Amino acid sequence: MKAIGLMQYGDKSVLQEIEMQTPLVGDNDVLIEVYAAGVNPVDWKIREGLLQDVISYDFPLVLGWDVAGVVAAIGPNVTVCKVGDEVYSRPDIERNGTYAEYVAVDEKYVAKKPRNLSFEEAASIPLVGLTSWQSLVKFANVQKGNKVLIHAGSGGIGTFAIQLAKSFGAHVATTTSTKNMQFVKDLGADTVVDYKTEDFSLLLHNYNIVFDVLGGDVLKDSYKVLAPNGKLASIYGPKGMKIPQTEISREKNIESDHIFTEPNGYELSLITELIESGKIKPVVTHVLPLHVEGVKKAHHISESERALGKIVLKKHW
CATH class of the missing domain: 3.40.50.720 (NAD(P)-binding Rossmann-like Domain)
Structure with missing residues (x-):
């Protein structure tokens, strides 16, 4: 699969397209085809190596802590999600991130995408x-x-x-x-x-x-x-x-x-209820293509620390 990642820490120039193996689906995993990925300040802070003492990663490193997409496969122990379901998640950060074609996530971290949101809007929510x-x-x-x-x-x-x-x-x-x-x-x-x-x-x-x-x-x-x-x-x-x-x-x-945010599908499902009831609306101000130049531009906007709301990357493979 294709992914946008890095082989070393650095500025935006280290971002590159990487060919990687599609994630293996564990017994409790949901394989999500990524339709949209949210961008957060933590992404460029990790890219620059500012969080090395907090979070340990190996290279190649794929960034991204937000995903919205469609279930492509499930493990044998998965009981709620089905292939074809529209879902969103804040995955486990110990695995590779969401700037990719696919991401494997433990089912307990996954929730159904709010029905009244686009994939881009949904990807702005989890983190x-x-x-x-x-x-x-x-x-x-x-x-x-x-x-x-x-x-x-x-x-x-x-x-x-x-x-x-x-x-x-x-x-x-x-x-x-x-x-x-x-x-x-x-x-x-x-x-x-x-x-x-x-x-x-x-x-x-x-x-x-x-x-x-x-x-x-x-x-x-x-x-x-x-x-x-x-x-x-x-x-x-x-x-x-x-x-x-x-x-x-x-x-x-x-x-x-x-507060160090933990992935939690149940809490995300409660957030879904608030969104579907109209009490919370996503605020997405930039939607960019999920390719190298799109990610570089997204990081540039986020690094300015003056962006309103959320920045989202849209599937572009």
């Missing part, structure tokens, strides 16, 4: 959807009436997280740049802070939950806006990292955790 779910629902237990601050509301995670929190009945505040304020309001944000001209830690008070995707001073200052017994979820940093406590966090008895 950001599960990251948001595991942060806001599984860890923070978001409830109706909670006040929730979501940082970087116009990005891939932020656009999903705003809608997810709103679907649970929360009051949502978010941070974004001046030009994107109306964009995040249209997604459902109740309070919008322009990070270029305003300090969220001075404007927001007594929030139940903060969802941080930026780290650094933003993470540290987020404790200031939390109410006593509030919760802070952050995705910034390596797996297993403990978020350092501060004097404020100890005084307020803040519960904090670093």
Whole structure:
């Protein structure tokens, strides 16, 4: 099969088309023909070798943590998926990624594609959807009436997280740049802070939950806006990292955790229900062909860190 991958870490120039063996289908596996693959910042960070201490890979390395496609084959122990089913997934990162013709995924990580979405829209969901779910629902237990601050509301995670929190009945505040304020309001944000001209830690008070995707001073200052017994979820940093406590966090008895997103087909199926009910809509701003130049352009856009919503690669073999 064809795939877009790399033989060494580096800049966009290391991306190349690679001929690889079609993945073997294990007893519990679903072989998915890739119709679309999502692009995430983690892809180019892995490509550049920035996460070598976190995730160990061998070469050739195929990137991609999001897939939507059609089931091409199943293992003997597979009980739910059938050949021809339209599915999506955030696969196990220990196996090669989704910038390829096919990807083999354990059935427990697979869910039926939302019926009201295209493959490109569906491929934008798994990683950001599960990251948001595991942060806001599984860890923070978001409830109706909670006040929730979501940082970087116009990005891939932020656009999903705003809608997810709103679907649970929360009051949502978010941070974004001046030009994107109306964009995040249209997604459902109740309070919008322009990070270029305003300090969220001075404007927001007594929030139940903060969802941080930026780290650094933003993470540290987020404790200031939390109410006593509030919760802070952050995705910034390596797996297993403990978020350092501060004097404020100890005084307020803040519960904090670093979230490293795990693949989960059941949680993805719950997200499917929210999407099919119209409570969450994907935000895809760029669809590019799944070939070398398309991937290079996608990474260029993602590396700018100014992309709205999600970037998706469309089957082009």
